[in-house]
Amino acid sequence: MSPKAQAEVDTTAINTLRFLAVDMVEKANSGHPGAPMGQAAMAYSLWTRHLRFSPGTPGWPNRDRFVLSCGHASALIYSLLHLSGFDVPLSALQEFRQFESITPGHPEYGLTPGVETTTGPLGQGLANGVGMAMAEVMLAAYFNRDGYDLLDYNTWIFASDGDLMEGIASEASSLAGHLELGKLIVAWDDNRISIDGATSLTFSEDVCQRYEAYGWHVQRVEDGNDLEALDAAYETAREEGNRPSLIAVRTHIGFGSPNKQDTSASHGAPLGGEEVAATKKALGWPLEPTFHVPEEGLEPFRNAAEGGAQEEMAWREMFSLYAEDHPELASEFLNRLARTLPSEWTESLSTFGVGDGPLATRKASGKVLNSICDAIPYLVGGSADLAGSNNTYLQGLSDFSAGEPGGRNLHFGVREHAMGAILNGLALSGMLIPYGGTFLIFSDYMRPSIRLAALMGLPVKYVFTHDSVFVGEDGPTHQPISQLLSLRAIPGLTVIRPADANETAAAWRVAIERQDGPTALALSRQSLPVIRQDPEKAMEGVARGAYVVADPDEDEPQLVLIASGSEVSLALDAQALLAEQEIAARVVSFPSWDLFDAQDRDYQESVLPPGISKRLAIEAGTTLGWDRYVGAEGDVIGIDSFGASAPHQAVAEHFGLTPESVVERAKALLLR
Numbered sequence: 032m033s034p035k036a037q038a039e040v041d042t043t044a045i046n047t048l049r050f051l052a053v054d055m056v057e058k059a060n061s062g063h064p065g066a067p068m069g070q071a072a073m074a075y076s077l078w079t080r081h082l083r084f085s086p087g088t089p090g091w092p093n094r095d096r097f098v099l100s101c102g103h104a105s106a107l108i109y110s111l112l113h114l115s116g117f118d119v120p121l122s123a124l125q126e127f128r129q130f131e132s133i134t135p136g137h138p139e140y141g142l143t144p145g146v147e148t149t150t151g152p153l154g155q156g157l158a159n160g161v162g163m164a165m166a167e168v169m170l171a172a173y174f175n176r177d178g179y180d181l182l183d184y185n186t187w188i189f190a191s192d193g194d195l196m197e198g199i200a201s202e203a204s205s206l207a208g209h210l211e212l213g214k215l216i217v218a219w220d221d222n223r224i225s226i227d228g229a230t231s232l233t234f235s236e237d238v239c240q241r242y243e244a245y246g247w248h249v250q251r252v253e254d255g256n257d258l259e260a261l262d263a264a265y266e267t268a269r270e271e272g273n274r275p276s277l278i279a280v281r282t283h284i285g286f287g288s289p290n291k292q293d294t295s296a297s298h299g300a301p302l303g304g305e306e307v308a309a310t311k312k313a314l315g316w317p318l319e320p321t322f323h324v325p326e327e328g329l330e331p332f333r334n335a336a337e338g339g340a341q342e343e344m345a346w347r348e349m350f351s352l353y354a355e356d357h358p359e360l361a362s363e364f365l366n367r368l369a370r371t372l373p374s375e376w377t378e379s380l381s382t383f384g385v386g387d388g389p390l391a392t393r394k395a396s397g398k399v400l401n402s403i404c405d406a407i408p409y410l411v412g413g414s415a416d417l418a419g420s421n422n423t424y425l426q427g428l429s430d431f432s433a434g435e436p437g438g439r440n441l442h443f444g445v446r447e448h449a450m451g452a453i454l455n456g457l458a459l460s461g462m463l464i465p466y467g468g469t470f471l472i473f474s475d476y477m478r479p480s481i482r483l484a485a486l487m488g489l490p491v492k493y494v495f496t497h498d499s500v501f502v503g504e505d506g507p508t509h510q511p512i513s514q515l516l517s518l519r520a521i522p523g524l525t526v527i528r529p530a531d532a533n534e535t536a537a538a539w540r541v542a543i544e545r546q547d548g549p550t551a552l553a554l555s556r557q558s559l560p561v562i563r564q565d566p567e568k569a570m571e572g573v574a575r576g577a578y579v580v581a582d583p584d585e586d587e588p589q590l591v592l593i594a595s596g597s598e599v600s601l602a603l604d605a606q607a608l609l610a611e612q613e614i615a616a617r618v619v620s621f622p623s624w625d626l627f628d629a630q631d632r633d634y635q636e637s638v639l640p641p642g643i644s645k646r647l648a649i650e651a652g653t654t655l656g657w658d659r660y661v662g663a664e665g666d667v668i669g670i671d672s673f674g675a676s677a678p679h680q681a682v683a684e685h686f687g688l689t690p691e692s693v694v695e696r697a698k699a700l701l702l703r
């Protein structure tokens with residue numbers, strides 16, 4: 032094709048993208064046309080000349096990853112997916128933002144083929160991408176063999192000004208530079224406009240210098256419609272070995288719109304009929320039909336898809352040979368993808384006897400993790416600089432770093448926000464089980480990513496230690512009160528607060544076996560007795576969310592003491608004191624609301640019999656929510672204020688979390 036003809040094809044294809052987005056937003060009467068219009072050329076160059084994908088197999092393991100971190104520009108990715116031949120028909124574009132369409136307001140993982148992660152909360156996608164790039168490095172180190180580069184892909188991110196303003200992106204980018212993630216490439220849509228107006232209102236640092244300081248390779252493309260410059264920059268970024276790449280692309284929001292280009296008016300509202308007409312006219316696009324896809328505009332995308340499909344075929348041939356040369360690795364590869372756990376992994380799971388206590392559940396968790404890590408070689412994780420406190424370290428295994436790509440201990444640094452999103456990126460590989468630890472109080476710092484893990488159904492594990500006021504002297508800043516409840520409020524997140532070492536092992540079992548959503552473990556800083564019971568009972572009980580730990584010797588219980596975590600042994604002590612006063616109490620360990628709620632009514636009533644209305648819940652946290660389990664005639668001992676800085680015994684006295692106080696409250700309840 033002559034250069035002139037090629038230029039015409041390019042322009043048509045780019046305008047096809049632009050106007051599909053414009054028409055989608057117009058038809059939905061809501062959405063964000065400006066960013067897609069400005070990014071269309073960036074996207075065209077990437078998707079037709081650099082990105083490796085195979086629309087027939089959106090999950091092909093060695094595809095390049097593309098993340099639209101600025102999820103509000105979703106009309107762009109849906110148009111790209113449609114034009115490239117993913118199963119996103121034109122009718123889906125016409126149903127943009129409508130109920131049950133596959134083209135929701137912001138891209139959602141698992142809903143639309145080709146969408147690699149859920150984006151919308153700015154900064155998250157970029158930080159997910161860091162996790163994806165880390166996963167590539169780890170998986171390549173594990174699976175690739177001489178002549179077999181099974182995993183060798185780039186992670187491409189489109190990020191907006193807002194993405195780069197967000198702190199989470201800074202944290203993640205800092206770590207990415209440190210880890211020398213050379214296959215991570217961020218193209219920044221530098222359009223200098225956000226919702227409130229020009230970014231100069233708030234955003235005046237030299238972003239490129241900032242990224243250079245992070246250790247990134249930085250390029251500038253001065254004109255976001257200059258395909259030659261874009262191609263060259265992408266190519267250079269691909270060739271860059273040891274540094275992640277930032278490409279600052281100077282674009283124009285709402286490109287082509289005579290009255291709205293370069294203004295925030297084009298950011299988040301339909302252009303409006305008149306302006307659409309003026310824009311189409313200005314760019315030489317027919318007014319009708321809407322959703323116009325000329326053959327010429329389609330072809331470059333379909334050619335790229337065809338090339339990708341061939342690459343996938345070649346990869347599959349390579350995999351067959353690999354399977355002959357390395358049968359065990361090949362079957363592990365497939366098992367991981369199918370999320371099939373190694374068959375006998377539970378055999379190594381630790382169990383504990385009374386003599387192993389007292390033992391903090393965070394320490395028990397460390398032992399359990401170390402007991403199972405050999406059986407599950409793709410369990411990887413670490414902590415946000417609290418490995419020693421969170422007991423997340425896998426002893427004898429190496430630390431992941433630029434020079435140690437096979438390391439399974441991850442050091443996130445003091446970056447909880449990024450850790451949350453990176454864990455999501457690791458999990459999105461489909462071939463790793465990632466976990467991350469910090470103090471429960473700082474789960475607040477990663478809550479947006481936890482929520483997204485739940486929304487996406489990712490098997491991420493959180494190791495939240497120092498789970499109550501019993502952290503003691505560190506005081507109210509470090510004492511979680513509302514965090515348990517707030518985590519329990521996230522749909523799809525399993526929250527488990529085990530009472531002792533065996534319940535901790537059980538909690539890990541639930542967490543590992545849970546493949547379709549995240550699990551948070553709340554673990555004690557302080558030592559706890561190992562409850563005198565068959566570990567198997569804890570195993571079954573935790574899996575059902577709540578179970579009877581101890582019933583009175585002979586009598587029918589007059590009341591039920593319900594407790595989670597460290598308060599279960601407190602309840603057992605109170606039960607003994609009550610027995611001395613001839614009050615018969617049942618003790619229920621209640622590590623997980625959501626697991627209990629999933630049980631059938633018969634089981635639930637066997638634990639909390641409807642006939643026993645005197646129920647006292649005890650948890651060293653907010654009381655809100657326990658009312659649904661204790662009922663109208665029950666009571667709750669908890670903490671509805673901030674904590675206190677004091678040794679933990681004094682804290683226990685102050686908040687009535689002693690056996691004697693529990694006995695008093697129980698007796699008062701019986702008298703009510």
Ligand SMILES: Cc1ncc(C[n+]2csc(CCOP(=O)(O)OP(=O)(O)O)c2C)c(N)n1
Pocket residue numbers: 063065066101103151152153154191192193194220222223224225226284298
């Ligand atoms: C965490 C988060 N905060 C706020 C928003 C709401 N929001 C959507 S886009 C945007 C900023 C728009 O500016 P920019 O990122 O430059 O996008 P552009 O205007 O170029 O489309 C904001 C504040 C969001 N999506 N996520």
